[in-house]
Amino acid sequence: MVFNTGSALLDAIVLAVVSIDTEGTYGYKITQDVRHAIDISESTLYPVLRRLQKEDCLAVYDMAIDGRNRRYYKLTEKGRVQLKLYRGEWAAYSQKISRIFKEARI
Numbered sequence: 001m002v003f004n005t006g007s008a009l010l011d012a013i014v015l016a017v018v019s020i021d022t023e024g025t026y027g028y029k030i031t032q033d034v035r036h037a038i039d040i041s042e043s044t045l046y047p048v049l050r051r052l053q054k055e056d057c058l059a060v061y062d063m064a065i066d067g068r069n070r071r072y073y074k075l076t077e078k079g080r081v082q083l084k085l086y087r088g089e090w091a092a093y094s095q096k097i098s099r100i101f102k103e104a105r106i
Helices: 007-017 025-036 042-052 077-103
Strands: 058-065 070-074
Touching: 007 025, 007 042, 007 070, 007 077, 025 042, 025 070, 042 058, 070 077
Parallel strands: none
Antiparallel strands: 058 070
16 A cells, blocks of 8 residues: 555554454454555554553453463453544544545546
8 A cells, every 4th residue: 555554543443453353352363354454564563552552452361272372452441432532533534535535636
């Protein structure tokens, strides 16, 4: 994609992806789901997950899967509030940009 993804948009996408499963989801799956929208590497995603955890937007727990520990991320109440804010901001922003593109003469 030719457009840069700012940290707020990346946070919004990650929170939205994590919110899909109410029981939580793990890092690799988050990466795969986020890649449906934007190109992202795991080395970019994990610092975002850690930051959102430090900001109390994500809760973290570990679960043993096939003898290995897998880290799961789950939205907190603060994360839900933040995601709701991001959704509202995105709706207004994308509507304005779409209107400009529709009016463009090409």
